[in-house]
Amino acid sequence: MSEATKPILEVLSGNRQKVPPVWFMRQAGRYLPEYRAVRERAGSFLKLCFTPDLAAEITLQPIRRFGFDAAILFSDILVVPHALGRRVSFETGEGPRLEPLDISDIGALPTEADAAILVPVYEAVRLVKRKLPPRVALLGFCGAPWTVATYMIAGRGTPDQAPARTFAYREPEAFARLIEILIGVSSHYLVEQIRAGAEAVQIFDTWAGVLPPREFERWCVAPVRKMAVNVRREIPDAKIIGFPRGCGASLATYLDQVPVNAVGLDWAADPAFVHEHVRGRAAVQGNLDPLVLLAGGEALDRAIDDVLANYAEGPFIFNLGHGILPETPVMHVEQTLQRIRLS
Amino acid sequence: MSEATKPILEVLSGNRQKVPPVWFMRQAGRYLPEYRAVRERAGSFLKLCFTPDLAAEITLQPIRRFGFDAAILFSDILVVPHALGRRVSFETGEGPRLEPLDISDIGALPTEADAAILVPVYEAVRLVKRKLPPRVALLGFCGAPWTVATYMIAGRGTPDQAPARTFAYREPEAFARLIEILIGVSSHYLVEQIRAGAEAVQIFDTWAGVLPPREFERWCVAPVRKMAVNVRREIPDAKIIGFPRGCGASLATYLDQVPVNAVGLDWAADPAFVHEHVRGRAAVQGNLDPLVLLAGGEALDRAIDDVLANYAEGPFIFNLGHGILPETPVMHVEQTLQRIRLS
Numbered sequence: 001m002s003e004a005t006k007p008i009l010e011v012l013s014g015n016r017q018k019v020p021p022v023w024f025m026r027q028a029g030r031y032l033p034e035y036r037a038v039r040e041r042a043g044s045f046l047k048l049c050f051t052p053d054l055a056a057e058i059t060l061q062p063i064r065r066f067g068f069d070a071a072i073l074f075s076d077i078l079v080v081p082h083a084l085g086r087r088v089s090f091e092t093g094e095g096p097r098l099e100p101l102d103i104s105d106i107g108a109l110p111t112e113a114d115a116a117i118l119v120p121v122y123e124a125v126r127l128v129k130r131k132l133p134p135r136v137a138l139l140g141f142c143g144a145p146w147t148v149a150t151y152m153i154a155g156r157g158t159p160d161q162a163p164a165r166t167f168a169y170r171e172p173e174a175f176a177r178l179i180e181i182l183i184g185v186s187s188h189y190l191v192e193q194i195r196a197g198a199e200a201v202q203i204f205d206t207w208a209g210v211l212p213p214r215e216f217e218r219w220c221v222a223p224v225r226k227m228a229v230n231v232r233r234e235i236p237d238a239k240i241i242g243f244p245r246g247c248g249a250s251l252a253t254y255l256d257q258v259p260v261n262a263v264g265l266d267w268a269a270d271p272a273f274v275h276e277h278v279r280g281r282a283a284v285q286g287n288l289d290p291l292v293l294l295a296g297g298e299a300l301d302r303a304i305d306d307v308l309a310n311y312a313e314g315p316f317i318f319n320l321g322h323g324i325l326p327e328t329p330v331m332h333v334e335q336t337l338q339r340i341r342l343s
Numbered sequence: 344m345s346e347a348t349k350p351i352l353e354v355l356s357g358n359r360q361k362v363p364p365v366w367f368m369r370q371a372g373r374y375l376p377e378y379r380a381v382r383e384r385a386g387s388f389l390k391l392c393f394t395p396d397l398a399a400e401i402t403l404q405p406i407r408r409f410g411f412d413a414a415i416l417f418s419d420i421l422v423v424p425h426a427l428g429r430r431v432s433f434e435t436g437e438g439p440r441l442e443p444l445d446i447s448d449i450g451a452l453p454t455e456a457d458a459a460i461l462v463p464v465y466e467a468v469r470l471v472k473r474k475l476p477p478r479v480a481l482l483g484f485c486g487a488p489w490t491v492a493t494y495m496i497a498g499r500g501t502p503d504q505a506p507a508r509t510f511a512y513r514e515p516e517a518f519a520r521l522i523e524i525l526i527g528v529s530s531h532y533l534v535e536q537i538r539a540g541a542e543a544v545q546i547f548d549t550w551a552g553v554l555p556p557r558e559f560e561r562w563c564v565a566p567v568r569k570m571a572v573n574v575r576r577e578i579p580d581a582k583i584i585g586f587p588r589g590c591g592a593s594l595a596t597y598l599d600q601v602p603v604n605a606v607g608l609d610w611a612a613d614p615a616f617v618h619e620h621v622r623g624r625a626a627v628q629g630n631l632d633p634l635v636l637l638a639g640g641e642a643l644d645r646a647i648d649d650v651l652a653n654y655a656e657g658p659f660i661f662n663l664g665h666g667i668l669p670e671t672p673v674m675h676v677e678q679t680l681q682r683i684r685l686s
Contacts, residue, residue, distance in 0.1 A: 159502045162634055169638035209589075212610045212632050212664075214649055246552075248591020249616030267555045273592035273616075289555050291505055295512035306557055321555075 021069035026323035077143030129197030140198030187230035209246025267321025364412035369666030420486030472540030483541030552589025610664025
């Protein structure tokens with residue numbers, strides 16, 4: 001491997017690395033004291049996202065502290081609805097809040113994002129890119145249309161996103177319009193992140209697991225496929241990581257249709273299924289339970305070993321099965337990186 | 344089929360029925376005006392569970408109104424912790440509340456349920472059995488040890504039962520003791536329900552989907568396997584339906600180890616996976632999205648047809664993918680039964 005090669009990009013090209021590269025979803029965030037300090041000074045979460053210096057600084061914090069193999073841009077999937085004119089807010093400990101969307105709001109939605117709102121995001125990407133160590137890859141991201149739509153409809157997260165599911169059953173045409181808008185805006189958003197310097201992008205479909213097969217194909221699979229096609233039309237070798245969280249055995253359908261370089265697994269994924277249906281088609285990324293990272297101790301060591309035993313024999317990126325929890329002790333992250341790198 | 348044969352029991356013996364038999368999880372419940380009337384008079388939910396006349400009456404209500412093919416005893420999975428001396432309460436619209444369990448409480452738990460508390464449940468089974476139409480089967484049930492334990496630890500339902508998962512990581516020995524107690528008590532509870540007249544029993548593992556593979560095998564699969572073995576030791580031909588909700592592709596592991604007659608599917612199950620891993624090993628039960636039953640209209644018709652197309656070619660019991668929602672219009676239940684029976 002030449003000095004300039006980045007392990008995560010190698011894995012995304014299908015080349016297994018002897019020591020699996022590592023990054024963690026939400027690695028730039030509340031579990032870090034240096035993040036909390038910046039957030040306290042800045043005030044609002046959205047101000048962090050839209051101030052390039054601050055977003056870049058926060059993005060780099062976990063790289064400095066832990067030496068992760070990728071930096072993921074500090075931002076949020078809800079900047080897209082924000083750029084579509086929806087009011088979004090983040091209260092600490094409360095999760096995001098949006099003004100809920102009804103059928104007439106969908107009719108009135110613009111089909112393009114307010115470009116001025118997203119410019120600071122691309123600027124943050126440029127700033128981070130300049131400061132990254134040479135082996136560290138820069139990841140951009142966005143939410144998948146279904147997941148972003150669930151928050152836009154409900155105005156918040158719910159245990160199984162029932163409001164959006166009900167809306168989609170009752171008003172499929174309006175819902176389809178919302179999804180089409182999100183496909184267009186999100187595709188463009190990823191393209192611009194890549195043009196600004198992101199070396200791969202992850203599409204987060206946090207709520208992929210709550211739909212029956214027909215709706216999963218219509219609202220999750222087809223839209224993310226269209227996004228991948230849109231992005232590759234502009235950037236033919238774009239590297240894309242799909243993360244259809246919680247979709248169980250429907251992951252096979254997802255991979256049949258969505259051309260991703262890697263697939264993110266949640267912590268409940270079944271290793272035998274992944275061997276049969278993912279290996280040879282995409283790299284694997286995942287899938288330590290964020291709660292065992294929080295719990296620490298012997299359980300953590302055993303869980304790390306399980307993830308490595310289950311997946312590290314092929315092209316593999318070590319990650320969590322979902323975002324790192326705010327209460328996670330920093331020492332447990334160190335313990336995890338050490339164990340992976342000594343493995 | 345002789346007059347005395349019950350379609351659901353036929354399916355549980357592996358014999359496909361031309362018109363699939365139907366019942367719905369929580370079919371005796373709040374969406375029915377006649378249930379709400381009884382509940383208002385009685386006051387507390389637990390009083391309904393422990394007063395045989397009332398429990399029997401409520402169990403029979405949906406049979407009279409809709410002609411379901413099975414009656415499921417009106418009760419709750421939390422009567423088991425109640426019979427272990429834990430305080431349980433149900434506030435309308437709030438979900439269940441228990442006093443949360445800590446490590447010292449587990450040390451102090453009895454290893455057998457207070458028999459006097461559960462006697463009215465068996466009496467309710469006897470009352471229902473006497474009044475059921477001849478083609479209607481009577482189902483008993485209990486919660487799986489893991490699911491019951493998650494409520495006992497947290498004192499309530501949470502989006503992914505993090506308190507119990509954390510507890511199990513940090514205190515595996517104490518947690519194992521809790522699970523062992525629940526295996527013993529729940530096995531006995533099912534045996535007594537069958538002796539009182541239940542013709543099949545369902546083991547609800549509502550939270551099977553939140554665990555990594557190692558923990559899924561230890562806390563879900565092995566305990567339910569032990570329960571099935573315990574029940575069959577007393578009643579060799581006991582018919583058992585397993586419902587490991589949300590376990591995705593790990594359903595294969597479950598079926599490898601747990602000897603069930605049928606497996607309940609949640610609404611997000613993948614039909615191709617089920618064909619490959621369930622067919623020929625167990626009957627299938629499921630899996631209409633309770634939200635599409637609530638939504639109604641064309642979406643409901645299409646969803647019913649999808650479920651039938653996906654699963655009715657083998658031994659199959661039509662059901663929901665989870666409990667019926669309190670806001671469900673009674674007319675939508677009628678629409679569903681008609682469509683299944685005309686199919």
